[in-house]
Amino acid sequence: MEMRNVNKKISAVISLVLTVVLAISLTACSGSSVRADDLMEGISPGEVAGKETDAGFTGSMADFSLKLFKKTITEGENSLISPLSVMIALAMTANGADTQTLEEMEKLLGGDIGIDELNEYLHTYYNGLPNEKKSKLSIANSIWFRDVERLTVEKEFLQTNADYYGAEIYRSAFDAQAIKDINGWVDQKTEGMIDRIIDEIDEDTVMYLINAIVFDAEWEKIYVKDNIRSGEFMAVDGTSQNIDFMWSEESLYIDDGMATGFIKPYADGNYSFVALLPNEETGIEGYIENLTGEGLMETIADAQTTKVNAGMPKFSYAYEIEMNDALKALGMPTAFSPSDADLSRLGSSTAGNLYISDVLHKTFISVDEKGTKAGAVTKVEIKEESAEVMEQVILDRPFVYAIVDHATGLPVFMGTVMSVE
Secondary structure (H helix, E strand, C coil): CCCCCCCCCCCEEEEEEEEEEEEECCCCCCCCCCCCEECCCCCCCCCCCCCCCCHHHHHHHHHHHHHHHHHCCCCCCCEEECHHHHHHHHHHHHCCCCHHHHHHHHHHHHCCCCHHHHHHHHHHHHHHCCCCCCEEEEEEEEEEEECCCCEEECHHHHHHHHHHHCCEEEEECCCHHHHHHHHHHHHHHCCCCCCCCCCCCCCCEEEEEEEEEEEEECECCCCCHHHEEEEEEECCCCCEEEEEEEEEEEEEEEECCCEEEEEEEEHHHCEEEEEEEECCCCHHHHHHHHCCHHHHHHHHHCCEEEEEEEEEECEEEEEEEECHHHHHHCCCCHHHCCCCCCCCCCEEECCECEEEEEEEEEEEEEECCCCCCCHHHHHHHHHHHCCCCCEEEECCCCEEEEEEECCCCCEEEEEEECCCC
C-alpha cells in the first residue's frame, strides 16, 4: 500500500478502502480504450424509505462486527478493520445475488434480516452518523464495471445501490486509464491518505465495488506538551519499546472482569475511543477469543463514572488484508465459487459465470495529540484533581480499541495494537 505523508497534528485519523472484485470464471478479450463514463452524471439517487435502527439491527451488526474482527486479526501484528465498511460493500454486492449465494450473504450480514430490509437499516444508519467539523466521518461508495459487449449489468442492481448507498457508478475499458481513475477516486475520497488500491486489472475482472471511509477527529480534551511523557511499551513478542505516552484524566472507567479500560470522547460529542487492556493473566488472545458483539456492547454501556488516570501511546500504522478466507469461514463460500456463485441479479457475461474473486481491505490510522492554547485548561484541571483517588489504566502492552458512535454504541472501527514501533 502506498501512503502519502500526512503532516497533521490530529487526535485520530482513520482511512480505509474496501474493494469487492468481481470476475468471470473464463478469461476473455479486453475491450477498447475509453475513459470512465460517469453513469450518474445529472441523475440523482431516488428517494427511498429507510428504517430506524432498533435492537434487532444493532444486535446483528454487533455480532457481525465481532465475528469479522476475530477472523481478520493477523497474529502478532497490529490490525484495523471497519465492520461498517465491509457490511456496506457486501450489502451492495448482495443486491446482485440470488439463491444460495444470497441466502449465505443475508445470514452473515443480517442474521434474520433480509437484504431489502438491511438496505433500509443501513441507509438510515450510515446517513445518520454525525459528520461534524471536529469529528468528521466521510463515507463514499462506487461501482466500476468493464465496458464490453459480453457484460450485461442489471439496471435494477445499479439503481438500488445508487438509491440506498449513494453509489457513484462508472463504466470503463479497464485499461491503464481506468487504474488512474479508480486510484484517483480512492485518493480523493480518503483525502490523500490512501492513494492506490489497484496496480493492475486482470483480464477476467469485470467489476469493482469500492467503499471508502475517512474518520478525522480531535479529542474533546486535547493534550499539551506537559501531558506527553516517555515510557515503555511491552510488545506482543516480549520486546520493550521506549515510546511517548499521552496522559489524561478520563471520566468513564471499564472493568469487565477480564480487562480494564477507559472511554475517551472526541470533540462534538458524537464518537469515542474505547480502550480495553486485557488482564495479564488473560492476555490479548484470550480476551479476543471470549469477546462477543453483545459482550462488547454491554462492556461499553456498563462503563462506570469514575476518574481514570489514562496513559495511551501515540501510534500510527497501515493494515491490509484479503478477506476471502475469513468470509468463507464465516458462512458465505458460494459467492467465491467460479462455478456455483449466483450473481444473476447483478448481471451476466457471455464469457462465463460471475463470482467474487477478491475482497481487499486497506486501512491507515494515526492517533496523536493536538496541541492548542485551550489545552492548558485540561492540564490545570488534571493537576488540581490529581490528589484524589482514581483508577489508573496504562496501555503499555497489547490492547484492543474501538471507535464507537454514541447513538448506538456500535463499533465503526475496531483494531488491536500489538506493537508501537
